[in-house]
Amino acid sequence: MSDYHLKKMYSLIQTPNDLWRLKYEDELAASLGGGRVITYAAGRMAFYSILKTLNLKENDEIILTSFTCSVMVNAIKRIGATIIFSDIDPETLGSSPGEILKLITPQTKVIVAQHSFGCPCEIDKIQELAKRRNIFLIEDCALSFLSKYKGITLGNWGDAAIFSSDHSKPLSTLIGGFVYTNINHLYEKLKVAHESIGDIPQSQQYNIYNQIKFESKYYKPEKYRFFRLYQLFEGIYKKIIKSRNAPTFLINDSVSVPAKDIYYPYPSKFPSFLSYLGLLELGEYIKSIEHRRELLNQLIDVVSIKHRIPNCYANDDNYIIPLRFAFCSDSEKLHNKIAKFIDKEWFWFKKPIEATSEDMEAYGYKLGSCPVSEGVGRIIINIPCIYYKDDGMIKNLKDALITE
Numbered sequence: 001m002s003d004y005h006l007k008k009m010y011s012l013i014q015t016p017n018d019l020w021r022l023k024y025e026d027e028l029a030a031s032l033g034g035g036r037v038i039t040y041a042a043g044r045m046a047f048y049s050i051l052k053t054l055n056l057k058e059n060d061e062i063i064l065t066s067f068t069c070s071v072m073v074n075a076i077k078r079i080g081a082t083i084i085f086s087d088i089d090p091e092t093l094g095s096s097p098g099e100i101l102k103l104i105t106p107q108t109k110v111i112v113a114q115h116s117f118g119c120p121c122e123i124d125k126i127q128e129l130a131k132r133r134n135i136f137l138i139e140d141c142a143l144s145f146l147s148k149y150k151g152i153t154l155g156n157w158g159d160a161a162i163f164s165s166d167h168s169k170p171l172s173t174l175i176g177g178f179v180y181t182n183i184n185h186l187y188e189k190l191k192v193a194h195e196s197i198g199d200i201p202q203s204q205q206y207n208i209y210n211q212i213k214f215e216s217k218y219y220k221p222e223k224y225r226f227f228r229l230y231q232l233f234e235g236i237y238k239k240i241i242k243s244r245n246a247p248t249f250l251i252n253d254s255v256s257v258p259a260k261d262i263y264y265p266y267p268s269k270f271p272s273f274l275s276y277l278g279l280l281e282l283g284e285y286i287k288s289i290e291h292r293r294e295l296l297n298q299l300i301d302v303v304s305i306k307h308r309i310p311n312c313y314a315n316d317d318n319y320i321i322p323l324r325f326a327f328c329s330d331s332e333k334l335h336n337k338i339a340k341f342i343d344k345e346w347f348w349f350k351k352p353i354e355a356t357s358e359d360m361e362a363y364g365y366k367l368g369s370c371p372v373s374e375g376v377g378r379i380i381i382n383i384p385c386i387y388y389k390d391d392g393m394i395k396n397l398k399d400a401l402i403t404e
């Protein structure tokens with residue numbers, strides 16, 4: 001990132017200006033379709049804010065896919081509704097209409113349909129079964145930005161959609177997320193509630209800014225081992241020496257962290273300086289789409305010679321902008337070879353409920369309840385399709401497959 005942009009971002013921490021956030025929200029909305037956008041400091045907060053408008057009670061059920069992130073479970077826990085985990089469709093790696101249907105009861109108030117890795121799930125079928133029963137449908141598009149299903153951009157099928165722009169997502173502002181909706185009265189409700197939520201403290205914003213500078217160098221598949229090592233030392237340092245200080249950024253939302261230990265308001269507003277970054281990232285993302293799609297085609301060509309890959313990649317209804325290319329292999333040898341150029345920790349959904357070291361049971365997940373997710377998780381490989389300047393990834397993958 002150029003010094004000019006860094007300086008501009010820095011100045012927006014010192015002197016925030018809401019116009020950047022409004023401009024970012026308008027541009028996001030325009031890229032997705034005719035709806036409206038409201039930003040938050042994280043996708044989980046966008047999700048929480050939608051749920052909050054629905055006045056759910058303890059016995060009201062929310063169907064969530066088991067290939068989810070722990071912070072989504074926590075958002076529901078904060079609301080106090082009941083979580084029902086549904087199994088994935090192995091051909092899309094996202095939500096399965098058949099599995100959701102099995103779980104619907106008179107208490108079901110919300111269905112969350114997740115599109116994984118940029119691949120659409122069968123959202124038309126999920127939309128139909130939700131509409132017929134008057135159940136509120138939220139699309140989880142945290143892992144899919146601007147992919148389409150049957151010609152319609154993901155996020156436009158549900159009553160509302162949530163997106164994340166954290167550092168591992170299609171659009172990256174280190175932390176961040178937003179709601180997209182085509183329903184005006186929902187947007188108005190969210191907007192009113194948004195006016196009274198807090199800001200990330202300025203000291204935290206400086207931490208985020210420094211982390212962005214650091215990650216632009218080191219948050220890369222080939223340097224991920226170093227990145228994790230750094231994170232480990234940073235965590236120990238914070239615990240021992242600066243235990244009272246805030247964490248560097250907003251990942252601290254595990255079940256064992258009580259709300260009072262959170263160092264930022266929940267939900268919080270998306271800061272101006274990140275809105276400025278978001279506008280830059282959005283432009284870059286749009287420019288990179290064809291490259292990402294081309295990379296996906298090359299990965300498919302290489303892998304499909306030796307492996308069967310999920311049907312979603314061959315489905316003509318899908319226009320996929322990949323976040324990751326995912327397939328399954330039970331060859332331990334291949335897993336080990338790929339681990340030489342992509343850290344295994346970089347693979348997602350090796351077990352249901354991602355991004356936590358805590359037991360799945362602590363999140364209310366019963367082992368064995370989603371056998372497809374658990375089975376796929378044991379053998380899944382997912383290769384990041386972020387914008388590579390060279391195609392080293394293809395060559396490495398080819399070599400791994402040839403010598404398997």
Ligand SMILES: Cc1ncc(COP(=O)(O)O)c(C=O)c1O
Pocket residue numbers: 041042043044045067068069071072114140142143163164165166175176177354355
């Ligand atoms: C599928 C999915 N949904 C939602 C989220 C929440 O996003 P955020 O981290 O911005 O709160 C994540 C986070 O990784 C995710 O993987």
